[in-house]
Amino acid sequence: MCTYINKQTDIAGSGKGADGWFPLSRLTVAFDHPVAAQLGHAVLVDIQDPHTGGRIALELDIASATALAETLQAAIAEAQLTGLAE
Amino acid sequence: MWNSLDTGAQDGLLAEVIAIPAHNGDWIHAYWARPAGPGPHPAVVAVHHMPGWDEYYREFTRRLAAHGYNVICPDLYHRFGHGTPDDVAARARAAGGLSDDSAVGDLVAAAAYLRALPSSNGKVGIIGTCSGGRHAYLIAGRHPDAFDAVADLWGGRVVIRPEELTDTMPVAPLDYTQNLTAPVLGLFGNEDANPSPAAVDTLEAELTKHGKEFEFHRYDDAGHGFFYHDRPAYRQQQAMDGWDKVFAFFAKHLT
Numbered sequence: 001m002c003t004y005i006n007k008q009t010d011i012a013g014s015g016k017g018a019d020g021w022f023p024l025s026r027l028t029v030a031f032d033h034p035v036a037a038q039l040g041h042a043v044l045v046d047i048q049d050p051h052t053g054g055r056i057a058l059e060l061d062i063a064s065a066t067a068l069a070e071t072l073q074a075a076i077a078e079a080q081l082t083g084l085a086e
Numbered sequence: 087m088w089n090s091l092d093t094g095a096q097d098g099l100l101a102e103v104i105a106i107p108a109h110n111g112d113w114i115h116a117y118w119a120r121p122a123g124p125g126p127h128p129a130v131v132a133v134h135h136m137p138g139w140d141e142y143y144r145e146f147t148r149r150l151a152a153h154g155y156n157v158i159c160p161d162l163y164h165r166f167g168h169g170t171p172d173d174v175a176a177r178a179r180a181a182g183g184l185s186d187d188s189a190v191g192d193l194v195a196a197a198a199y200l201r202a203l204p205s206s207n208g209k210v211g212i213i214g215t216c217s218g219g220r221h222a223y224l225i226a227g228r229h230p231d232a233f234d235a236v237a238d239l240w241g242g243r244v245v246i247r248p249e250e251l252t253d254t255m256p257v258a259p260l261d262y263t264q265n266l267t268a269p270v271l272g273l274f275g276n277e278d279a280n281p282s283p284a285a286v287d288t289l290e291a292e293l294t295k296h297g298k299e300f301e302f303h304r305y306d307d308a309g310h311g312f313f314y315h316d317r318p319a320y321r322q323q324q325a326m327d328g329w330d331k332v333f334a335f336f337a338k339h340l341t
Contacts, residue, residue: 003243004183035137040310041310057176
């Protein structure tokens with residue numbers, strides 16, 4: 001790694017990639033060199049299943065990553081109020 | 087120097103993916119390129135950067151070979167599996183990243199492979215960009231007998247704070263400076279933040295303190311990754327001058 005900013009956690013769920021749906025088990029968030037985004041450094045979000053190789057990848061600038069985090073948290077907060085959250 | 091070839095000379099190179107014995111007895115893939123002639127040739131280990139063992143590094147390896155070097159670029163991410171370079175790099179991140187011990191073991195093995203070749207002139211250098219530059223500096227300090235010249239191209243986190251050390255990166259490469267025996271080439275952009283100009287100053291002071299042979303070139307209007315022609319960071323003039331510095335340095339110390 002270049003910046004060595006790299007966080008991982010286990011998750012559960014499903015993701016859809018080019019070949020269809022696959023199980024998700026691992027979330028990685030790093031801040032380092034992107035491959036596609038035209039940035040020197042980006043927030044790299046990888047949601048993947050190491051067993052099947054399925055991967056959903058995001059490369060975001062800081063503002064977009066912040067918007068993603070805040071939008072997620074806002075939706076989660078409302079979901080938890082419904083009593084339906086699992 | 088770039089573009090100083092003789093248009094009347096027989097010339098060529100060979101390049102392909104091979105497998106080499108590496109750290110912990112594992113066999114890993116490596117990209118191997120060499121001049122077509124019998125040698126003897128000096129050699130270089132090329133250390134790929136965080137984005138992975140990718141197409142940039144295959145071109146990088148072939149460029150060194152085209153200029154007269156036996157070159158090996160080991161796939162330091164081999165143990166994380168195979169696929170497109172960015173998929174493999176993501177798998178490496180998901181596993182917590184590449185450990186220094188694994189990288190050092192693979193790079194020392196690559197140097198031994200090159201030194202054992204019948205076409206070897208007995209000299210092996212190491213060059214890396216980004217995290218590869220950090221690895222090059224680290225390994226030269228941990229294994230001072232393995233390399234005859236070290237090129238650190240904007241390696242970040244050679245200088246780091248104690249609280250930034252991790253299980254996979256337990257020692258700052260700077261702390262191995264006193265062990266260095268090979269001369270060091272450093273190329274840095276003055277707009278880079280990792281390493282920052284202050285960090286490069288610290289590295290320079292440490293090399294000076296220990297009486298090490300080194301040459302640093304620090305480029306204005308250039309940041310991190312200014313050699314990368316596939317990225318917005320590319321700076322044509324600084325990159326071409328940097329390549330001339332690399333070839334002059336290796337010619338001085340490996341031939």
